Amino acid sequence: MKNNRYQTLGEFIIQNQEDFQYSTGELSRLINSIRLAAKTVNHEVNKAGLVDIIGAVGTINQHGENQQKLDVYANEIFIRTLRNRQIVCGIASEENDDYISVEGSDGQHNSKYVVLIDPLDGSSNIDVNVSVGTIFSIYRRLSPEGTPVQLKDFLQAGRNQVAAGYIIYGTSTMLVYTTGHGVNGFTLNPAIGTFYLSHPSMTIPSEGNIYSINEGNYVHFPQGVKNYIKYCQREEEDRPYTSRYIGSLVSDVHRNILKGGIYIYPQTAKAPNGKLRLLYECNPMAMIVEQAQGLASDGYNPILDLEPTELHQRVPFFCGSESMVRKAEEFMKN
Numbered sequence: 024m025k026n027n028r029y030q031t032l033g034e035f036i037i038q039n040q041e042d043f044q045y046s047t048g049e050l051s052r053l054i055n056s057i058r059l060a061a062k063t064v065n066h067e068v069n070k071a072g073l074v075d076i077i078g079a080v081g082t083i084n085q086h087g088e089n090q091q092k093l094d095v096y097a098n099e100i101f102i103r104t105l106r107n108r109q110i111v112c113g114i115a116s117e118e119n120d121d122y123i124s125v126e127g128s129d130g131q132h133n134s135k136y137v138v139l140i141d142p143l144d145g146s147s148n149i150d151v152n153v154s155v156g157t158i159f160s161i162y163r164r165l166s167p168e169g170t171p172v173q174l175k176d177f178l179q180a181g182r183n184q185v186a187a188g189y190i191i192y193g194t195s196t197m198l199v200y201t202t203g204h205g206v207n208g209f210t211l212n213p214a215i216g217t218f219y220l221s222h223p224s225m226t227i228p229s230e231g232n233i234y235s236i237n238e239g240n241y242v243h244f245p246q247g248v249k250n251y252i253k254y255c256q257r258e259e260e261d262r263p264y265t266s267r268y269i270g271s272l273v274s275d276v277h278r279n280i281l282k283g284g285i286y287i288y289p290q291t292a293k294a295p296n297g298k299l300r301l302l303y304e305c306n307p308m309a310m311i312v313e314q315a316q317g318l319a320s321d322g323y324n325p326i327l328d329l330e331p332t333e334l335h336q337r338v339p340f341f342c343g344s345e346s347m348v349r350k351a352e353e354f355m356k357n
Protein backbone atom coordinates (compact mmCIF):
# COMPACT_ATOMS: atom_id res chain seq x y z
CA MET A 24 0.00 0.00 0.00
CA LYS A 25 1.33 3.36 -1.06
CA ASN A 26 -0.60 5.44 1.38
CA ASN A 27 -0.59 5.77 5.11
CA ARG A 28 -3.25 7.14 7.42
CA TYR A 29 -2.04 10.68 7.77
CA GLN A 30 -1.29 11.39 4.16
CA THR A 31 -2.73 14.62 2.77
CA LEU A 32 -4.79 14.64 -0.40
CA GLY A 33 -2.07 16.68 -2.12
CA GLU A 34 0.55 14.05 -1.32
CA PHE A 35 -1.78 11.23 -2.27
CA ILE A 36 -2.48 12.75 -5.70
CA ILE A 37 1.22 13.08 -6.46
CA GLN A 38 2.10 9.60 -5.21
CA ASN A 39 -0.63 7.94 -7.22
CA GLN A 40 -0.08 9.80 -10.45
CA GLU A 41 1.73 6.84 -11.97
CA ASP A 42 -1.50 4.80 -11.71
CA PHE A 43 -2.96 6.68 -14.65
CA GLN A 44 -2.22 5.39 -18.07
CA TYR A 45 -0.28 7.87 -20.23
CA SER A 46 -0.22 10.26 -17.29
CA THR A 47 1.22 13.67 -17.94
CA GLY A 48 0.08 15.03 -14.59
CA GLU A 49 -2.91 16.68 -16.22
CA LEU A 50 -5.47 14.59 -14.37
CA SER A 51 -3.63 15.21 -11.10
CA ARG A 52 -3.82 18.95 -11.71
CA LEU A 53 -7.48 18.64 -12.51
CA ILE A 54 -8.22 16.82 -9.25
CA ASN A 55 -6.20 19.44 -7.43
CA SER A 56 -8.43 22.15 -8.88
CA ILE A 57 -11.52 20.28 -7.73
CA ARG A 58 -9.96 20.10 -4.27
CA LEU A 59 -9.52 23.87 -4.31
CA ALA A 60 -13.07 24.57 -5.52
CA ALA A 61 -14.41 22.17 -2.88
CA LYS A 62 -12.71 24.12 -0.12
CA THR A 63 -14.19 27.38 -1.39
CA VAL A 64 -17.70 25.94 -1.63
CA ASN A 65 -17.29 24.34 1.79
CA HIS A 66 -16.48 27.72 3.26
CA GLU A 67 -19.63 29.18 1.73
CA VAL A 68 -21.85 26.23 2.75
CA ASN A 69 -20.70 26.62 6.33
CA LYS A 70 -21.60 30.29 6.27
CA ALA A 71 -25.05 29.64 4.85
CA GLY A 72 -26.82 29.99 8.18
CA LEU A 73 -25.00 33.19 9.03
CA VAL A 74 -25.42 35.40 6.05
CA ASP A 75 -28.30 36.06 3.78
CA ILE A 76 -27.07 33.74 1.11
CA ILE A 77 -29.73 31.06 1.40
CA GLY A 78 -33.10 31.02 -0.25
CA ALA A 79 -34.32 30.93 -3.79
CA VAL A 80 -32.58 33.28 -6.17
CA GLY A 81 -35.68 33.45 -8.31
CA THR A 82 -34.41 31.74 -11.44
CA ILE A 83 -35.54 28.33 -12.60
CA ASN A 84 -32.91 25.85 -13.84
CA GLN A 85 -32.97 23.50 -16.85
CA HIS A 86 -35.15 21.05 -14.95
CA GLY A 87 -37.78 23.58 -13.89
CA GLU A 88 -36.59 23.54 -10.30
CA ASN A 89 -36.16 26.57 -8.14
CA GLN A 90 -32.43 27.28 -7.97
CA GLN A 91 -31.06 28.16 -4.55
CA LYS A 92 -28.40 30.84 -4.32
CA LEU A 93 -25.79 28.37 -3.20
CA ASP A 94 -26.43 26.24 -6.30
CA VAL A 95 -25.58 29.24 -8.42
CA TYR A 96 -22.55 30.07 -6.33
CA ALA A 97 -21.18 26.51 -6.28
CA ASN A 98 -21.71 26.27 -10.02
CA GLU A 99 -19.76 29.49 -10.58
CA ILE A 100 -16.92 28.45 -8.28
CA PHE A 101 -16.37 25.09 -9.94
CA ILE A 102 -16.60 26.49 -13.44
CA ARG A 103 -14.37 29.46 -12.67
CA THR A 104 -11.73 27.34 -10.94
CA LEU A 105 -11.57 24.80 -13.77
CA ARG A 106 -11.60 27.51 -16.40
CA ASN A 107 -8.92 29.67 -14.81
CA ARG A 108 -6.48 26.82 -14.56
CA GLN A 109 -7.14 25.76 -18.14
CA ILE A 110 -6.97 22.08 -17.28
CA VAL A 111 -10.15 20.98 -19.01
CA CYS A 112 -11.38 21.49 -22.54
CA GLY A 113 -15.05 21.38 -21.59
CA ILE A 114 -17.46 21.52 -18.66
CA ALA A 115 -21.07 20.39 -18.43
CA SER A 116 -23.10 21.22 -15.36
CA GLU A 117 -26.51 20.22 -14.13
CA GLU A 118 -27.19 23.93 -13.66
CA ASN A 119 -26.39 24.97 -17.25
CA ASP A 120 -28.49 24.25 -20.31
CA ASP A 121 -25.50 23.56 -22.53
CA TYR A 122 -21.88 22.51 -22.13
CA ILE A 123 -19.07 25.07 -21.99
CA SER A 124 -16.06 24.88 -24.27
CA VAL A 125 -12.84 25.98 -22.54
CA GLU A 126 -9.88 27.34 -24.40
CA GLY A 127 -6.41 28.07 -23.11
CA SER A 128 -4.84 31.52 -23.00
CA ASP A 129 -3.32 30.75 -26.40
CA GLY A 130 -6.82 30.24 -27.82
CA GLN A 131 -6.15 26.52 -28.19
CA HIS A 132 -8.15 23.62 -26.77
CA ASN A 133 -5.25 21.47 -25.73
CA SER A 134 -6.60 19.74 -22.64
CA LYS A 135 -7.57 16.10 -22.81
CA TYR A 136 -10.37 16.06 -20.26
CA VAL A 137 -13.98 17.08 -19.91
CA VAL A 138 -15.68 17.45 -16.53
CA LEU A 139 -19.35 17.01 -15.68
CA ILE A 140 -20.65 18.32 -12.36
CA ASP A 141 -23.62 18.50 -10.08
CA PRO A 142 -22.23 21.52 -8.19
CA LEU A 143 -24.67 21.33 -5.34
CA ASP A 144 -26.56 18.13 -4.72
CA GLY A 145 -29.40 17.98 -2.22
CA SER A 146 -30.02 21.70 -2.51
CA SER A 147 -33.43 21.51 -0.84
CA ASN A 148 -31.51 20.64 2.34
CA ILE A 149 -29.44 23.84 2.44
CA ASP A 150 -31.80 26.02 4.41
CA VAL A 151 -32.52 23.28 6.96
CA ASN A 152 -28.85 22.68 7.80
CA VAL A 153 -28.68 19.15 6.40
CA SER A 154 -25.68 17.72 4.50
CA VAL A 155 -25.33 18.61 0.84
CA GLY A 156 -22.71 17.60 -1.70
CA THR A 157 -20.96 18.07 -5.03
CA ILE A 158 -20.58 15.30 -7.61
CA PHE A 159 -18.02 15.22 -10.43
CA SER A 160 -17.23 12.99 -13.36
CA ILE A 161 -14.19 13.11 -15.66
CA TYR A 162 -13.75 11.72 -19.17
CA ARG A 163 -11.03 11.80 -21.75
CA ARG A 164 -12.33 13.70 -24.78
CA LEU A 165 -13.18 11.79 -27.97
CA SER A 166 -12.79 14.69 -30.41
CA PRO A 167 -9.24 15.61 -31.49
CA GLU A 168 -7.12 17.67 -29.12
CA GLY A 169 -6.70 21.25 -30.25
CA THR A 170 -10.28 21.53 -31.52
CA PRO A 171 -13.32 22.80 -29.59
CA VAL A 172 -15.12 20.10 -27.60
CA GLN A 173 -18.24 18.52 -29.05
CA LEU A 174 -21.40 17.10 -27.53
CA LYS A 175 -20.13 13.56 -28.10
CA ASP A 176 -17.26 14.22 -25.66
CA PHE A 177 -19.86 14.46 -22.89
CA LEU A 178 -22.24 11.75 -24.08
CA GLN A 179 -19.97 8.83 -23.22
CA ALA A 180 -20.99 5.70 -21.36
CA GLY A 181 -20.12 5.84 -17.66
CA ARG A 182 -17.69 2.96 -18.21
CA ASN A 183 -15.38 5.47 -19.95
CA GLN A 184 -14.99 7.67 -16.87
CA VAL A 185 -11.35 8.12 -15.90
CA ALA A 186 -12.25 9.50 -12.49
CA ALA A 187 -15.31 10.34 -10.43
CA GLY A 188 -15.95 11.64 -6.96
CA TYR A 189 -18.08 13.55 -4.57
CA ILE A 190 -17.65 16.06 -1.80
CA ILE A 191 -19.94 15.84 1.20
CA TYR A 192 -20.42 19.01 3.22
CA GLY A 193 -21.57 17.27 6.36
CA THR A 194 -20.71 17.17 10.04
CA SER A 195 -17.27 17.06 8.56
CA THR A 196 -16.40 17.74 4.95
CA MET A 197 -15.07 14.84 2.93
CA LEU A 198 -13.79 14.40 -0.59
CA VAL A 199 -14.21 10.84 -1.86
CA TYR A 200 -12.93 9.86 -5.28
CA THR A 201 -11.75 7.11 -7.54
CA THR A 202 -9.52 6.95 -10.59
CA GLY A 203 -10.43 3.32 -11.19
CA HIS A 204 -8.08 1.94 -8.55
CA GLY A 205 -10.44 1.71 -5.59
CA VAL A 206 -12.06 4.51 -3.61
CA ASN A 207 -10.37 6.76 -1.08
CA GLY A 208 -11.93 9.27 1.29
CA PHE A 209 -10.29 12.42 2.63
CA THR A 210 -11.57 14.48 5.55
CA LEU A 211 -11.02 18.22 5.70
CA ASN A 212 -9.35 19.68 8.75
CA PRO A 213 -11.10 23.05 8.61
CA ALA A 214 -8.61 24.69 10.94
CA ILE A 215 -5.81 24.43 8.38
CA GLY A 216 -7.76 23.74 5.19
CA THR A 217 -6.10 20.39 4.49
CA PHE A 218 -7.76 17.14 3.43
CA TYR A 219 -6.32 14.02 5.08
CA LEU A 220 -6.69 10.42 3.97
CA SER A 221 -9.15 9.24 6.62
CA HIS A 222 -10.88 6.44 4.70
CA PRO A 223 -8.36 4.48 2.58
CA SER A 224 -9.69 1.78 0.20
CA MET A 225 -13.37 2.22 0.97
CA THR A 226 -15.53 -0.85 0.34
CA ILE A 227 -19.27 -1.20 0.75
CA PRO A 228 -20.45 -4.27 2.71
CA SER A 229 -21.88 -6.81 0.25
CA GLU A 230 -25.03 -7.06 2.36
CA GLY A 231 -26.59 -4.22 4.33
CA ASN A 232 -29.74 -3.40 6.24
CA ILE A 233 -30.56 0.14 5.13
CA TYR A 234 -32.93 0.96 2.29
CA SER A 235 -33.16 4.60 1.17
CA ILE A 236 -36.06 5.65 -0.98
CA ASN A 237 -38.60 8.47 -0.94
CA GLU A 238 -41.58 6.43 0.19
CA GLY A 239 -43.82 9.47 -0.23
CA ASN A 240 -43.94 8.44 -3.89
CA TYR A 241 -44.92 4.84 -3.06
CA VAL A 242 -48.24 4.76 -4.92
CA HIS A 243 -46.45 5.81 -8.12
CA PHE A 244 -43.65 3.21 -7.90
CA PRO A 245 -43.39 0.27 -10.30
CA GLN A 246 -44.69 -3.01 -8.84
CA GLY A 247 -41.15 -4.43 -8.57
CA VAL A 248 -40.08 -1.59 -6.27
CA LYS A 249 -43.25 -1.88 -4.19
CA ASN A 250 -42.59 -5.59 -3.79
CA TYR A 251 -38.96 -4.99 -2.85
CA ILE A 252 -40.00 -2.49 -0.16
CA LYS A 253 -42.54 -4.98 1.19
CA TYR A 254 -39.79 -7.62 1.20
CA CYS A 255 -37.59 -5.29 3.29
CA GLN A 256 -40.47 -4.58 5.66
CA ARG A 257 -41.48 -8.20 6.23
CA GLU A 258 -41.50 -9.23 9.83
CA GLU A 259 -38.93 -11.99 9.87
CA GLU A 260 -35.83 -12.16 11.98
CA ASP A 261 -33.42 -12.68 9.15
CA ARG A 262 -34.57 -9.46 7.42
CA PRO A 263 -33.57 -6.73 9.81
CA TYR A 264 -34.04 -3.83 7.43
CA THR A 265 -34.38 -0.23 8.39
CA SER A 266 -35.15 2.88 6.33
CA ARG A 267 -33.00 6.03 6.10
CA TYR A 268 -33.62 8.83 3.60
CA ILE A 269 -31.88 12.19 3.80
CA GLY A 270 -32.89 13.47 0.37
CA SER A 271 -29.31 14.29 -0.65
CA LEU A 272 -28.04 11.61 -3.00
CA VAL A 273 -24.44 12.20 -1.91
CA SER A 274 -25.27 11.85 1.78
CA ASP A 275 -27.54 8.84 1.35
CA VAL A 276 -25.01 6.99 -0.80
CA HIS A 277 -22.07 7.97 1.42
CA ARG A 278 -23.82 6.54 4.48
CA ASN A 279 -24.73 3.38 2.59
CA ILE A 280 -21.13 2.89 1.42
CA LEU A 281 -19.94 3.06 5.02
CA LYS A 282 -22.74 0.98 6.56
CA GLY A 283 -24.14 -1.16 3.76
CA GLY A 284 -27.46 -0.43 2.11
CA ILE A 285 -29.36 0.34 -1.06
CA TYR A 286 -30.44 3.69 -2.52
CA ILE A 287 -33.34 3.68 -4.96
CA TYR A 288 -34.80 6.51 -7.01
CA PRO A 289 -37.09 4.62 -9.36
CA GLN A 290 -39.23 5.63 -12.30
CA THR A 291 -42.68 6.72 -11.22
CA ALA A 292 -46.00 7.06 -12.96
CA LYS A 293 -45.31 10.80 -13.24
CA ALA A 294 -41.59 10.58 -14.08
CA PRO A 295 -41.01 7.53 -16.29
CA ASN A 296 -37.21 7.97 -16.13
CA GLY A 297 -37.03 8.86 -12.46
CA LYS A 298 -35.50 12.11 -11.29
CA LEU A 299 -31.75 11.69 -11.13
CA ARG A 300 -29.49 12.72 -13.99
CA LEU A 301 -27.43 10.03 -15.66
CA LEU A 302 -24.41 12.21 -16.46
CA TYR A 303 -24.09 14.42 -13.38
CA GLU A 304 -25.31 12.10 -10.65
CA CYS A 305 -25.77 8.44 -11.57
CA ASN A 306 -22.64 7.72 -13.63
CA PRO A 307 -20.17 9.18 -11.12
CA MET A 308 -21.93 7.60 -8.13
CA ALA A 309 -22.10 4.30 -10.04
CA MET A 310 -18.35 4.35 -10.74
CA ILE A 311 -17.61 5.05 -7.08
CA VAL A 312 -19.97 2.37 -5.82
CA GLU A 313 -18.64 -0.22 -8.28
CA GLN A 314 -15.07 0.68 -7.35
CA ALA A 315 -16.12 0.15 -3.72
CA GLN A 316 -17.36 -3.32 -4.74
CA GLY A 317 -21.04 -2.47 -4.86
CA LEU A 318 -23.47 -2.28 -7.78
CA ALA A 319 -25.41 0.42 -9.61
CA SER A 320 -28.26 -0.34 -11.96
CA ASP A 321 -31.32 1.16 -13.64
CA GLY A 322 -33.26 -1.82 -12.30
CA TYR A 323 -32.24 -4.04 -15.20
CA ASN A 324 -28.80 -3.09 -16.50
CA PRO A 325 -25.60 -1.60 -15.07
CA ILE A 326 -25.75 2.19 -15.12
CA LEU A 327 -22.20 2.37 -16.46
CA ASP A 328 -23.19 0.49 -19.63
CA LEU A 329 -25.93 2.92 -20.66
CA GLU A 330 -25.25 5.00 -23.79
CA PRO A 331 -26.36 8.58 -23.07
CA THR A 332 -28.32 10.41 -25.72
CA GLU A 333 -28.67 13.84 -24.10
CA LEU A 334 -26.87 15.96 -21.52
CA HIS A 335 -29.68 16.22 -19.00
CA GLN A 336 -31.01 12.70 -19.39
CA ARG A 337 -32.65 11.13 -16.35
CA VAL A 338 -32.54 7.50 -15.35
CA PRO A 339 -33.97 5.23 -12.61
CA PHE A 340 -31.23 4.51 -10.08
CA PHE A 341 -30.63 1.52 -7.80
CA CYS A 342 -27.25 1.48 -6.11
CA GLY A 343 -25.44 0.10 -3.10
CA SER A 344 -24.56 -3.25 -1.53
CA GLU A 345 -24.20 -5.97 -4.13
CA SER A 346 -26.70 -8.46 -2.75
CA MET A 347 -29.33 -5.80 -2.08
CA VAL A 348 -29.12 -4.41 -5.62
CA ARG A 349 -29.30 -7.92 -7.05
CA LYS A 350 -32.37 -8.63 -4.94
CA ALA A 351 -34.07 -5.41 -6.06
CA GLU A 352 -33.27 -6.30 -9.70
CA GLU A 353 -34.88 -9.71 -9.18
CA PHE A 354 -38.07 -7.99 -8.05
CA MET A 355 -37.93 -5.64 -11.03
CA LYS A 356 -37.63 -8.55 -13.48
CA ASN A 357 -40.59 -10.44 -12.03
Ligand code: AHG
Nearest residue numbers: 141143144145146147237270271272
Ligand atom coordinates in the same frame (compact mmCIF):
# COMPACT_ATOMS: atom_id res chain seq x y z
P1 AHG B 1 -30.23 18.39 -6.72
O1 AHG B 1 -30.25 19.11 -5.42
O2 AHG B 1 -28.86 18.37 -7.36
O3 AHG B 1 -31.30 18.83 -7.65
O4 AHG B 1 -30.49 16.84 -6.43
C1 AHG B 1 -31.55 16.43 -5.61
C2 AHG B 1 -31.73 14.96 -5.81
C3 AHG B 1 -30.89 14.08 -4.93
O5 AHG B 1 -29.86 14.66 -4.24
C4 AHG B 1 -31.87 13.51 -3.94
O6 AHG B 1 -31.52 12.21 -3.61
C5 AHG B 1 -33.16 13.60 -4.64
O7 AHG B 1 -33.07 14.66 -5.53
C6 AHG B 1 -34.29 13.80 -3.70
O8 AHG B 1 -35.48 13.87 -4.42
P2 AHG B 1 -36.90 13.78 -3.69
O9 AHG B 1 -37.07 15.03 -2.93
O10 AHG B 1 -37.86 13.62 -4.84
O11 AHG B 1 -36.88 12.54 -2.83
Ligand code: MN
Nearest residue numbers: 141143144145
Ligand atom coordinates in the same frame (compact mmCIF):
# COMPACT_ATOMS: atom_id res chain seq x y z
MN1 MN C 1 -28.24 16.40 -7.46
Ligand code: MN
Nearest residue numbers: 141142143144
Ligand atom coordinates in the same frame (compact mmCIF):
# COMPACT_ATOMS: atom_id res chain seq x y z
MN1 MN D 1 -27.68 20.04 -8.00
